[in-house]
Amino acid sequence: MKNAVRALRTTRGLSQADLGTALGVSRQTVNSIETGRYLPSLPLAIAIARFFDQTVEEVFDVDA
């Protein structure tokens, strides 16, 4: 599943560590989500979407 986490993060000038701290996860987890190696839980997906003021569907492309 593709996602827009990296694009949204870099647009805001955040590092992976910054985003991880904001979400309560490690930098490695942010990296794994961005590269598609780890599919986050529903609570974390919602937290990511809310952090970027987006919907889950806008951040995570279920059709990709």
Next chain:
Amino acid sequence: MSTHDRCHRSWRHSRWMAPGLSLAIGVAYLAVGLAGGQTTFAWTGFAIMVVFAVALVVSGRYSETAKGLLDHRDERINAHDRDAALLAGGAVIVAVIVMFCIEIARGHDGSPYYQLGALGGLVYLGALLWQRWRR
């Protein structure tokens, strides 16, 4: 919304749980070793577990993975921990079944492997029922 369920956080998820358990096991090794007159085992076992506990605490300051394993705040590392524990448990169960079969083939009664196998089976069924009841 939190990315980890604080409602389910407990003493098991304390960052001191794993080092504390390691120290407790070390103290147990020391106590039973001294009680059984095996001084070398007692002090060696105690030292190994103390070193392991200290290594856990120190590595938690430098490694995100070690920190995640200690504080259980990262869902991805929690999943790694859960999957590794599942694999380790499966390996132990396979070993118990293999050893039980070997003991039976040798004409023995299968002790203590049949007790261990029964314990594993009962714990599995209990956990299954508990999970089924909870969600």
